[in-house]
Amino acid sequence: MAAKKLTTMSLIVLAMMTLHAAQVRAIDELNIGVKEGMGTCIKRCAIACIPILAPPRIAACAALCILACKLTPPTVVMDCTTGCTNSVIDTYKPTDVEKVNNIVGSCYKTCKHNNL
Template sequence: MTSKKLTALSFIVLSMMTLLVAQVRATDELEIGVNEGMGSCIKKCAIKCLPFLSPPRIAACSALCILACKLIPPAIVMDCTTGCTNSIIDTYKPTDVVKVNNIVGSCYKTCKHNNL
């Protein structure tokens, strides 16, 4: 396995663990209708996001995928969140997983508030 692929895989595992902790914290605060376990979301999202070799893109893809899988927001909210996240990442180019997760969370809150 090349070093880039190993780094990407390690980053996916790290970002998934970060998202898992955030999800556990969020379920204490929100009433979320969960249709499937976190394990199936992580597996689905890891496969979907593996082709991205840029750490911020992997984190954003993973966070957006987990959000869609666990919270099942309306399409308009999900589209808004994806556009907002990609725009901010393109502009500020964050390098930290936590920053990317915070960007996704902030975009989701704004989009949900504006579209529901």
């Protein structure tokens, strides 16, 4: 059981680092404001996602959480992004954190375009 928790924590840290890099790029590219510091957001998201033991779900949880606290999209866009992400993960069953991050990003762009 301790090995699973260690693996889970390692994956969360990896996901957070990947998401942090993507988030910084997105903020720079989109020239958007942020409402809180990255550290606060990462801590909150890590705590929320720790109970999930499936690596793709951990990455998706973290990506969606960070998206919500950093970009604060409208509820309709966030709900659409969450549904889209879960559907694609269920269909393709990705095993790489970066693939999950790309899925969340793609779903967000599509949902934002279709709902704003």
